[in-house]
Amino acid sequence: MSGAFIPRGDGHALHVRDWGDGPPVVLLAGWAMDGRIWGETMLGLNAAGLRTIAYDRNGHGRSTDRPGYGYDALADDLAAVLEGLDLRGVTLVAHSGAGGEAMRYLARHGRARVARLILVGATGPRVIGQGGITAEMVALLCRQLGSDLSGWIDANIDPFAPGASRRTNDWMAAMVLDCSRRAVVEFQRTIAHSDLSSDAAGLDVPVTVIHGDRDVSAPLDLSGRVYSDMIPGAELVVYEGAAHGVMVTHAGRLADDIARRATR
Template sequence: MGHYIEVERKVKLYVEDIGTGTPVIFLHGWPLSSRMFEAQFTLLSEQGYRCIGIDQRGFGKSSAPAAGYDYDRLADDVKAVIEYLRLEHAFLIGFSVGGAIAVRYMARHGGYGIQKLALIGAAAPSFSQREDYPHGMKREEADAQIAAAKKDRPQMLRDFGELFLANTASNPISEPFKDWLQLLGLEASAWGTVRTFESLRDEDLRSDIVQIKAATTIFQGALDQICPPEFAKQLLNGIDGSTLVTFEQSGHGILYDEPARFNQELLEFLK
């Protein structure tokens, strides 16, 4: 079943709510929606978990206002959903920019309602390079990505999709599957796509990660070209008591590149 939850005046988020039991909250990556986790929803709802998939504002079936795509507001949106559904002792799973939003949520709201955190190919602690941070995209590259989204969004999505998956010989990804990912990206609003990427470019979570108190597992693809393995090292050093799980055959889309192992590690994390 799905809920529409008003997180601020005239802004409603679509929230997928499948199964019963301990809640597992999923925060999707740019520029997809909670549907990216459909295989996990199928699996976990059979295993006695309640899957909560939040479509971020601007994406999937949620409202797409002109503004409100900074991490503070996106983290506040998550808090509004957790409060509305009265979720307690939940697992929070953030993929890519969803990982960045999860980090801001844990710091800004003191980990309210969350017992454990999983960061999957997280766009953190900073997605773009800074004076004292040489990892990730250069600002000019991020600007070029934004320009590409404004010029020809379908082509930008296709190009991004090629970077997204390792697509190794041991696990080739089918063309229909790539088309499906493209479709999820096309469902997003153009302005939500651009403005969330501006937040990816501009936001810095280095002071947030040291505030995380919950047990944290970091999932990282060794072949990730979008959120490189150096990000995971920074997170591991910054989050007290965190653990790292590396997927040697995975790019950014770990859950698609190594689906069996990903699901096994996810179930391990949820114990």
Template sequence: MPYITTTDGVDIYYTEQGSGQPIIFSHGWPLNSDAWALELKVFADAGYRAIAHDRRGHGRSGKTYTENDMDHYAKDLSELVEALDLHDVIVVGHSTGGGEVVRYAARYGNGRVAKVVTVGAVPPLMLKTEDNPEGAPIEVFDGLREGVLGDRSQFFKELAVPFFGGNRDGSDASQGLYDEFWREGMEMNGAAAYDCITAFSETDQTEDLRALEVPVFLAYGDDDQIVPIDAASKKAVGLVKNGTLKVYPDAPHGIHGAFQKELDKDILDFIAQ
């Protein structure tokens, strides 16, 4: 399996398919690069070099005890891009991965990043504060922390349902989808699972969004039960210089089914412009 080793000694797993302009997919919490298995084929078939990696502490990457934060996630992505000598890169991030690619593009992407895509992403800030009343209260994230420190296996089984909208009438989320979510979640180590909650909920990325110079496509499901849209993409699109927001009716936070098919087509259209 292919790896790079970061300057602070963490092995980062990645996988790739196809050739052409590079497109990198960054996964959400608590998932790993397997969440992008379909996209790797779809975008490789469309003529792109499709790449996905496991964030530190997740999947097959090094099981880190410290430095599970947005700064290190973005730096790891930068070191992967440099190790593969990628240019004219499209970066796509889902949920926490959206925060990762936004910080990467803002801090390291000048001259390398061509476009940014986020899906149900966490920027600018998920946490409710005096300046961000649309965010979720700290008790929500404390509950997630309790989940990963308690019966983590059962916690991920239960979290999968609202993640994919399985608690809504007419949902086509399958048991297999829930099982895969559980499997990927259980491949994280405890410290990374716990610390990443702070990373995705309390990292203010307002200035990262303002720093983006390239076109940005922001996708969001209007039935997202995980990341509050009013604190996230609806604010983010007003902070970037060249952004387009598309809200998908009845779509959940997790990418699957009809939402996934429409989203992938829209991303292909966006990067072809």
């Protein structure tokens, strides 16, 4: 590791935020978001005596942009961060599409460094074929993300974190616009076309599924409840009245729920 960056070869690197001391909690941001989205939750976890690590995915935030937006490549990036910081006993927290990164990491690299997994508003395990979503609809979405990302944001930012201030929504919109456009499109394709069923069913670490019952991005009945049934021994925690962006609208509660499990 060099400063705040994990090298990934050919001059590429992943930007890392590493705050506090104590048992490590690694937080993975969802599609088109970077490590900044976890800021309030990270401070709450630090106050509970936990070390927090959040890195920007390839093509997101301050990380460089290189080919490799499939779950295998992204899981290998996560492995590089855990190994680069020599983290062990990790509580791995993954939001939205990052759930696939976390589960694929455990499938590819094993559980030696990870003590438990917390899925927050996780997408999947399948998108196409669920809730009437077709491959044609995904292709149309990806074309819009490539040609009119700001228009897509205007139409979709409010349901992410209902009640958030306009300044907060503008901040999140800027985060999306800061991403590599290629990363935005290709990672969306990865999320939509993947089937994480075998990854989920094969998990052998304690898993908590946290999900809002007003989540329109990853509806509870098509994602959170499916994961809780599919993952051996999974615990389901439903946030009543919460949407997709619980780290924005319910940061304090989320930090408390993570801290209780990370300090067991």
